[in-house]
Amino acid sequence: MDNKKKEYYIKKILEERNRVLGGLDMLTQNLEGAAEAKVAEFEEAARNEREREYLSSLISQDIEEMTEINEALKRILDGTYGICVDCGKEIPQARLEAKPTALRCVECQHKLEMQKKI
DSSP: OOHHHHHHHHHHHHHHHHHHHHHHHHHHHHHHHHHHHHHHHHHHHHHHHHHHHHHHHHHHHHHHHHHHHHHHHHHHHHTOTTBOTTTOOBOOHHHHHHOTTOOSOHHHHHHHHHHHHO
16 A cells, blocks of 8 residues: 555544544533433432422421311310310410410320320
8 A cells, every 4th residue: 555545544544533533522521411411300309309298298287287277166166175185174375375276285285295205
């Protein structure tokens, strides 16, 4: 093979090499971008899951509060509102002002909470 042909093929091969390297560079950038996008998707999915859990807990709290409110309304209608369900004594007005759905006087509520800790 003469020098002229060698130079021709060297040039041709170098052009091919540059084309492949350019393609690899582009693929590498796309892959890195995709990896970053995957990380971002996972982070967003994790944020969304935390938000869903948080909202779910808020909904559960609201449902529990609505149940307490409905029960308090029933007690008002049946005449047992303001009477401690444990000792039968009247729940002080200050307690009912602070927590209108209270089922127990302060002392009985405290006893209940202490039992739960055990």
